[in-house]
Amino acid sequence: MLAIRKILVPTDFSDCSQAALEYGRHLAETFGASLHVLHVVQDPYTQPWAAEAFPAPLGDLLVQWEEQARTRMTDAIPEGERARTTIVTQIGSPFFEIVRYAQEQEVDLIVLGTHGRGPIGHMLLGSVAEKVVRKAPCPVLTVRHPQRTHVAAA
Numbered sequence: 001m002l003a004i005r006k007i008l009v010p011t012d013f014s015d016c017s018q019a020a021l022e023y024g025r026h027l028a029e030t031f032g033a034s035l036h037v038l039h040v041v042q043d044p045y046t047q048p049w050a051a052e053a054f055p056a057p058l059g060d061l062l063v064q065w066e067e068q069a070r071t072r073m074t075d076a077i078p079e080g081e082r083a084r085t086t087i088v089t090q091i092g093s094p095f096f097e098i099v100r101y102a103q104e105q106e107v108d109l110i111v112l113g114t115h116g117r118g119p120i121g122h123m124l125l126g127s128v129a130e131k132v133v134r135k136a137p138c139p140v141l142t143v144r145h146p147q148r149t150h151v152a153a154a
Helices: 015-031 059-076 079-084 094-104 119-125 128-135
Strands: 006-010 034-042 085-092 109-113 140-143
Touching (some): 006 015, 006 094, 015 034, 015 079, 015 140, 034 059, 059 085, 079 085, 085 094, 094 128, 109 128, 128 140
Parallel strands (some): 006 034, 034 085, 109 140
16 A cells, blocks of 8 residues: 655745645645645855855855745645645755655655756756656656646635
8 A cells, every 4th residue: 555644845936836736735635644845945155156146155145045935835835734734944956955855754755846948948957856756765746737737626
């Protein structure tokens, strides 16, 4: 029997991520699972241009970004579902932090929005979703089309 006890929904607040959150919420309700919503604040110092763009320490700014993300995630979860929802922010590389969180928390399913970029965008920007699918310690459900929902209204 397939037991889904923990569902992780990473979000970057895009339309695709919002669609993935809807799937994750409904799956959590269906399976009686806990929902973990994760936002990774990209550490700007990991970017090649960071030394020139951010000469001063960003400590307070990163804390503000995390607080804003926590507020947005909390607002996206209906009040009645917040008791079984864990809201988490991390600072780092999105792909790495998503996979690490899934491993540490023994997540059973990751529900992840994907932007569906074309080959040029993928080559230039990479794909967090693709990397997560390849390295995740559990199954990954990718959600691409927010305009086409399969989640039935309650």
